[in-house]
Amino acid sequence: MKTMNTQRGMTLTSFLAVLIVVAFGLYVGMKLFPMYQEYYSVRSAMKSLAKEPGVGNMEPARVQDLFFKRLYINYSENVKPANVKFDRIDGGWNMKVNYEVRRELIGNLDVVGKFDTNQELTRAGVD
Template sequence: MKRTQRGITLIGFIVVLGVVGLFAYVGMKLFPMYMEYYGVKQAMRELASEPGVATYEPAKIRDLFFRRLYINYSDDNITNENVDVKRVDNGWHMTVKYEVRKSMIGNLDVVGKFNASQQLSRKDGIE
């Protein structure tokens, strides 16, 4: 009675290892981009909870936002041109749109376009 071996071959193992390695490499390239985006969202939420933020001037709002980004160790992908602060009825509406380009493999790049917005309004309804 002949017994056959079962399992993965060396070639199969190398292929599986290559695929897993490729996914790990792509994940390591994408992870910092998304961590920065979540840092932007967090900075905007913190800014919205700032007392009296609806009465601030746009320049002060931008300054406070960039200070929070600096604390979160964000890269230099977000500039003053990427931040838009517009007046709404009971405060401000802040929008941050930016693009991140990272090299992947050789001449291939990965591009991430991010868009976040936050309402900066009066909590107590006082004008």
């Protein structure tokens, strides 16, 4: 007596469906990655600025100038001077950066990223 062998595996239709889902995920990832890369550049510039000797005693305009020089190196195009605010705290400044990034996704659908971060700048003396 012959036994029937059953085949197992994906059909062409299910393979194409999986391929479309993966491709869409990669496409969305390619749109989101630069936004988050820029955010980490902003965080890095703020942390670097917090280590600057005497930053707690500087005027906000000088601190902002140093911040944007660091961002220029990392090529940040979405953070503008209007997005940077300073509040006086004991021994220095609290720097807040709040900005929004909008990227076109498909047709008239956009991906919007809102980023809000702050850093205390209290280093007063020279090492």
